[in-house]
Amino acid sequence: MTVTEKLIYKTYEASFKLQRVPDTVIKKTLVQLAGEIEKSIPQLIKANKKDLLQQDKDNPKNDRLMLNEERIRSIAKSIIQISKLPNPAGKIIEKRILYNGLQLQKMSVPLGVVGAIYESRPNVTFDIAALCFRSMNACILKGSRDAENSNKAAIAVIKKVLKKNHIDPDCITLLPAERDAVPYLLRAEKYVDVIIPRGSNELIQYTRKNSLVPVIETGAGVCHVYVEQDADIRKAIAIVVNAKVSRPSVCNSLDSLLIDEPAAEKFLHQLLPEFEKYKVEIFADAKAYKLLKNYPYKQKAKPADFGREFLSLKCAVKIVKNYNEAIEHIRQYSTRHSEAIVSKNKTLCERFLKEVDAATVYSNASTRFTDGAEFGLGAEIGISTQKLHARGPFALEKLITEKWVIRGHGQIRD
Numbered sequence: 001m002t003v004t005e006k007l008i009y010k011t012y013e014a015s016f017k018l019q020r021v022p023d024t025v026i027k028k029t030l031v032q033l034a035g036e037i038e039k040s041i042p043q044l045i046k047a048n049k050k051d052l053l054q055q056d057k058d059n060p061k062n063d064r065l066m067l068n069e070e071r072i073r074s075i076a077k078s079i080i081q082i083s084k085l086p087n088p089a090g091k092i093i094e095k096r097i098l099y100n101g102l103q104l105q106k107m108s109v110p111l112g113v114v115g116a117i118y119e120s121r122p123n124v125t126f127d128i129a130a131l132c133f134r135s136m137n138a139c140i141l142k143g144s145r146d147a148e149n150s151n152k153a154a155i156a157v158i159k160k161v162l163k164k165n166h167i168d169p170d171c172i173t174l175l176p177a178e179r180d181a182v183p184y185l186l187r188a189e190k191y192v193d194v195i196i197p198r199g200s201n202e203l204i205q206y207t208r209k210n211s212l213v214p215v216i217e218t219g220a221g222v223c224h225v226y227v228e229q230d231a232d233i234r235k236a237i238a239i240v241v242n243a244k245v246s247r248p249s250v251c252n253s254l255d256s257l258l259i260d261e262p263a264a265e266k267f268l269h270q271l272l273p274e275f276e277k278y279k280v281e282i283f284a285d286a287k288a289y290k291l292l293k294n295y296p297y298k299q300k301a302k303p304a305d306f307g308r309e310f311l312s313l314k315c316a317v318k319i320v321k322n323y324n325e326a327i328e329h330i331r332q333y334s335t336r337h338s339e340a341i342v343s344k345n346k347t348l349c350e351r352f353l354k355e356v357d358a359a360t361v362y363s364n365a366s367t368r369f370t371d372g373a374e375f376g377l378g379a380e381i382g383i384s385t386q387k388l389h390a391r392g393p394f395a396l397e398k399l400i401t402e403k404w405v406i407r408g409h410g411q412i413r414d
Helices: 003-018 023-039 042-054 069-086 123-133 146-165 181-186 203-210 233-245 263-276 285-291 304-308 323-333 346-355
Strands: 092-097 103-111 113-118 136-141 173-176 193-200 223-227 254-260 282-286 299-301 314-320 338-342 360-363 382-384 392-393 400-407
Touching: 003 113, 003 173, 003 181, 023 042, 023 069, 023 123, 023 193, 042 069, 042 146, 069 123, 069 338, 103 360, 113 123, 123 136, 123 146, 123 304, 136 181, 146 223, 173 181, 181 203, 193 323, 203 223, 223 233, 223 323, 223 392, 233 254, 233 263, 233 338, 254 263, 263 285, 263 314, 282 285, 282 400, 285 299, 285 323, 314 323, 338 346, 346 360
Parallel strands: 113 136, 113 193, 136 173, 223 254, 223 338, 254 314, 282 299, 282 314, 338 360
Antiparallel strands: 092 103, 103 400, 382 392
16 A cells, blocks of 8 residues: 555544534534634744745745635634534434334535645645544545645644644544545545646546546636626726726636627726726737737737636636627536626626626626635635536535435345
8 A cells, every 4th residue: 555545544443533523623623623723823934934935935826825814814714604603414304104113314424534735726635534533424625736834734734733633633534635645546546536726727537537436527617707888987997996906817807898889989998097006918819909008917818818717817808799799609618616797787688697608607796706715604615517416515514415215124025
């Protein structure tokens, strides 16, 4: 057995012990973990700085990697929220008595062992660990080399609290950062119940193609905001600016802006000064490019630019004739993550919410709200863009499956 295989097996064994931990102890442990995280702020920041020093200073993805005091306190706060949420496992979903006296119950149970593969973002280590622990799932975490020091520091804090509460620390495991560990996890179908990749489209596709373990995707986000001709211009500008610049390195940020032709000139005239403050680079179609005039950060868009997840201060802009053209464009380029319309036309807004096929759809609001914490779910493992089992913020409520429990007194089938 390799080191990775041993770690996977230990987690599998620990998953059964976790089922015996009382819910009150799990809640208490999470509260203590939140406190320990806040006590460990200096150590966590120190480890994180080691990771940041190894990156190109101009890499826009550094924002996803960075931990500071505010973000660490936010992590602790989200874990407190998770501790207050009810355990989704152990609930009786359905019950009935058959003609022969058999007592049937359908109940929710943990998935078992959850494997997660993710890039950068050390906060994800805490999020997944807390969500899995609250739902009585063991978890195996495979972070990237970019965040190796940060992840090791995070897992040390977690295991310290688990040991303090006499819980097998192997129920939450961090695999080695090297890529060589990934194939072992993907082939561990005997010990791992589900794999959740979180990161680039390349990572997600690799996981799908190579995993023997069932995969739940948390997809890349190519997110659109469509400004319809009847939009309130002031609100539309606030929504677009927020969706693009508030945190451009995350999956729910704006990638493509669609504008109805009758409103385009007026809207862009007011939007561009706001974009220029943040040096947002625009990839514009032919019609939009003519209206950009003296805007300094512009270039003509190529077809591929409308399907790009930029993860930086870059944005594609296209002018459309009407609602129908906007919808067709979204259908062609969307990754089914988060899509928004801005309009005072309630009929079109409702059509958009019904007709657009995405995990989250918005009317007159920023796509940046697609987040487990914002939705009151405490945190999320990722945003699922597929349709089976989970869609949207993949949070506590989806870390379960079902089991039929039958109680009899000697019945046999005729």
